[in-house]
Amino acid sequence: MINWLIENSIITGIITTLLMWFDWILTLAQEKERKSHYYEHYKSYPINTIEGNHIVRKDVEKLKVINPKQNLIAIGLGVFVWIYLKRISLESGMIFIGFIWGIFLIVNTQHLSNLIAYRFSRRGIHGEILMHQRTGYLVQSGRYFATFIFLLILSLLIENFFLYGVTLAALMSSLRMLIWIKKVPKIDKDDLPPENIK
Numbered sequence: 001m002i003n004w005l006i007e008n009s010i011i012t013g014i015i016t017t018l019l020m021w022f023d024w025i026l027t028l029a030q031e032k033e034r035k036s037h038y039y040e041h042y043k044s045y046p047i048n049t050i051e052g053n054h055i056v057r058k059d060v061e062k063l064k065v066i067n068p069k070q071n072l073i074a075i076g077l078g079v080f081v082w083i084y085l086k087r088i089s090l091e092s093g094m095i096f097i098g099f100i101w102g103i104f105l106i107v108n109t110q111h112l113s114n115l116i117a118y119r120f121s122r123r124g125i126h127g128e129i130l131m132h133q134r135t136g137y138l139v140q141s142g143r144y145f146a147t148f149i150f151l152l153i154l155s156l157l158i159e160n161f162f163l164y165g166v167t168l169a170a171l172m173s174s175l176r177m178l179i180w181i182k183k184v185p186k187i188d189k190d191d192l193p194p195e196n197i198k
Helices: 002-007 009-036 057-061 068-085 090-120 133-158 161-183
Strands: 042-045 129-132
Touching: 002 009, 002 090, 009 057, 009 068, 009 090, 042 133, 068 090, 090 133, 090 161, 129 133, 133 161
Parallel strands: 042 129
Antiparallel strands: none
16 A cells, blocks of 8 residues: 555645644644633643644634645645655655654544543543643653654564654654743743652
8 A cells, every 4th residue: 555655646645735634623623622611621831722833823722724824834745745755765755654644643643532532521520730831742742752662662573664654753743842842931940849849
């Protein structure tokens, strides 16, 4: 199947664009669910948001289904994948598709996980969590890193080029959270629980 996708790179480009659009739609669905109920139990600070990427955060909060900036990037990425696959070897193409698709598959499954959790939390959950954005990024980075370890073991056992790409995508996803953390103010000393203050 992966060989066919590389040979028919225009199809692979279209699928890549669709994966990026699914990411956007799932993000909006997650934000809508948070606004309708989950906000009662979870808030982040200093900015109350579920969107880690500060570039599109306002568009997510406004639930903008049609987002020209997002659409243009999605189409541009699809075209890039289509053209680039024509210029590289089969093995490199497998790693490349695994990496690009891996990023979207990993984040989309995380969106689905959050969306399902938000839905189930409509009943049987009480109280409120206030989580600093830095803590949130670290938690998410840890989740992606755990996925990376799982995929790394699989890729070493199976020795599959596509899986190598997906494994790299998981590592990149984990590192991306640590990069985004730099745009968030540090946690004040007074914000720590007393037993953690040294």
